[in-house]
Amino acid sequence: MRSSLRRAPLRTLAVLATVALLPGLVAQPASAEAPVKGWPAPIDGSTWENQDHMTWDDYRKPPGTNWADPALKPTKRTFKGAVVLADYPDQEFAVTQPTHSTVFGNPGPAASNIPRADVAKFYQDFLNKPQAINRGHTINEYWMEDSGGRMGVDLTAFGPYRLPGKSFEYGMEFQPDACPPDANCKRDLRADAGAAWRADVGDVAKQFDFIFYLSAGQDESATWQEFGVMKFGEPGNVPDEFGPGVAGMPNAASTRYVPWTSWKSAASIWPNAVTGSSTQAESSGQAVYAHELSHILGIGDNYNNPFGTPPSRTYTGPWEMMSRGSFNGPGGPHTRWQIPATQGGSMGSHHMLRTKMKLDIIDPEDVLKLDRNQLAKTGPVSARITARSVLPGQGAYSGINIALTGGDLSPKCDRSKDPFCDGGGYHNYTVEVVDRMGSDSFAPDSGVLIAKTKNQDNAPFEWIIDANPADIGMTDYKKPDGTPVPIPIGDYRQLNDAAFKAGTGAASKYEYTDEANRLKFLVSDIERDRKGVLSYVVTVASLDGGGSQARGVSLWPSAPAFAKQGLASCSFPVLNTGNAKGAVAPYNTDTYRLSASTSAKGWEVRLPNELSTVPFGGRSSATAHAKRAAGGDHVAHIKLTATSIADPAKTATSFCTAFAF
Structure with a gap:
């Protein structure tokens, strides 16, 4: 059994969490936050690029290949x-x-x-x-x-x-x-x-x-x-x-x-x-x-x-x-x-x-195959997915296929009236990672693609879930008189920003929930290794059960944080204190929703990742950034709470003291 989180650093992981299991929680906005002076950049900072602006300089060769x-x-x-x-x-x-x-x-x-x-x-x-x-x-x-x-x-x-x-x-x-x-x-x-x-x-x-x-x-x-x-x-x-x-x-x-x-x-x-x-x-x-x-x-x-x-x-x-x-x-x-x-x-x-699976041009061992109807019993699954332009290393996958056994349960829609209607009748969900590398160098962005698919070529037989479904607002061309013409709703470039991202402040959401099909998808880590290979950890979970594993979480206090140029960073150890009860990879982790706050006057707290994925018996680290405004208190107590995605009743809280003068 491969370890699905190979190479995953034990640190805060951005995850797609479901609104159904965590009422009141809202994903980050679909557009990237503008960089704010004094705050670190998002952990997933890529944004889409207009195809018209690309040149051959955008080509990047996959490492170690020819x-x-x-x-x-x-x-x-x-x-x-x-x-x-x-x-x-x-x-x-x-x-x-x-x-x-x-x-x-x-x-x-x-x-x-x-x-x-x-x-x-x-x-x-x-x-x-x-x-x-x-x-x-x-x-x-x-x-x-x-x-x-x-x-x-x-x-x-x-x-x-x-x-x-x-x-x-x-x-x-x-x-x-x-x-x-x-x-x-x-x-x-x-x-x-x-x-x-x-x-x-x-x-x-x-x-x-x-x-x-x-x-x-x-x-x-x-x-x-x-x-x-x-x-x-x-x-x-x-x-x-x-x-x-x-x-x-x-x-x-x-x-x-x-x-x-x-x-x-x-x-x-x-x-x-x-x-x-x-x-x-x-x-x-x-x-x-x-x-x-x-x-x-x-x-x-x-x-x-x-x-x-x-x-x-x-x-x-x-x-x-x-x-x-x-x-x-x-x-x-x-x-x-x-x-x-x-x-x-x-x-x-x-x-x-x-399509790669249908053409038999991908190693079956490189695809993690799941069944929607089994996920409530097995609990959430977390796996590292490598960008598709590179062969996955040990413990990683090229993608995930989730069979919708029993059929697509999405409510019917009318393609003649709703341009966003996918037509229904899908047999699977797939998850894969795209990086602007190799033959994907001229893709518009990097990130995680989530799609519904059919087993037969009855178009649409793949339907990408758009992380940013609003009109992208691109100009297609200018008329001979100079009038700009926007791309229509059906233009393929409307999906330039469709990829999901990791972390807060990114250009796209980090979570997607399909209530009808009882599934949630969580992008729970991003890593670009020393060779430049991009991968994400993605969690797939059922809305109807968290498995038989015993869930638990513990947070240790962070060491005191002293502000530099007004910004203090707290680092909290996150421990998975649950029991796998014999579950092995890729069922041997839990993912925790993180939230942070402070009551100190003049302080703001931000989390670069709002979740952390940790193996049973393992440990990770969650970071909280705190910034003091002029005239604010010189001392702030930062509160961090972690909540299990699989069992929201399992929570833990800890504190960090931040100083700024």
Whole structure:
């Protein structure tokens, strides 16, 4: 049995406590407290970052790894993929053309004027050979890191093959009414490019597990907004250079999420996957390939229409590869149109725990599996969860899965009326930790993700619990006239601040209670070790019972505290005096709610952590900071109370004397 609190220092631990067991207690506010002069910073001080402001300087390599090294072999399987390149009579590959020469302003100076005969080799290396142009990052690296070395990808490129139809004849999936006269807009990229490739290579085609069809030019999913409403404002403003070039036809056309975009954008392919293959374009970043390969491997999409009517909150936003984690990368989502694709969409997020389990790319021993219906008997469970971009060490886990045996008991809600309705029907809760490291470097924040999940891919099959459900208040872009446009309620960036945190004064809550499903979640520690690896201790408890363990707590007095620059800090030993009665990890701890006060005139008391998690027979330390204002008493008696989460009848109180002159 692993010790679930390995590396946990015996100190005050911030914990998610339930309001049901402790009436009247309220979690800290959803927004971070502004730094106050004279008070220590929060123990969990990270805050979310706007994707638009990220650069490659935000990338942090997971310590002790080099997943991009092609000499590393996966422990489970290498998937072999063919990259089949296709261009058209009216559209050469952008990278073969002069810098900024296309109507979209591509290609960039990093890749232009490449001979057509060299394009296949260029994209094969761009996708899967560490080099300067891709910042040393590859698709193989993504899967090796995401799977902890269990799965890799090897790519071989072919072509380019000149297809018989014009480019728009393959790209107008959502715009049948915008097809020019005498054109055939039902052409099939897979059929034509696949036939050309197989005729060229013969039986070699049978050697591959899947096919990436790479189309010359743009990817509509990355241009419909940027070269639609963002650039032109209204459909009537779209100039002829972005139109079909056919008299009498409008220069705008319909698109997937909103009523219109420029015709040139609408005429581009939209990446998609079917069994055994997917389609991409030159502006598709490596995250798009990872997303589409996930489809090929059997995982569905888990995203909403951000502009849908009625509106719906995003399901998992930037935290999941099968949602808008495929948009992650420096520069944010509105840079995904660039060729070569080295900005937004170039480094997607990890898959969330539920999807990793389904793909079998996570060691089952690294997932702590619990059952909601058993927690009342076993008592609360505390486990150290390591950031998902790093393999967990001894005694730690990659995540927790809590089966909702008997079904999701949440009251019914109506997704047609409530944008925050999760739809119900979930089978599990999952808990995992994200750090801005490795492929998660371009996630918006670090912290603990709590999500409801389904066993089948019936979207939403993952629903992140938002620690800050209020509108995040971001500007999406500015109209051509300079008017700022806020992100809508359905935008994926509304979940930028969804992660839970540890301690008081943090940017997010440290607790979540699901009354209907009789569960509470408590983030009970944060630690970043000497190598920079982030982990949290998370406690999961039932609202219906604290287990058979005998609970108890004792507080020893703190030594006197003498103020420095007006601030005194008391340190109270916290002892778990209960009896485990044979319980072993991860059932061998108790978590205590802490509160502090003083009656001294002119003094204020704050706790950096409002809880402490301690093994049975063990000891921790709780800190209380006390600050004297001008004119206040010179001596203050600080009172600390600890209360068991599992049995609120078990409490202890102690004191500290603070001096300030």
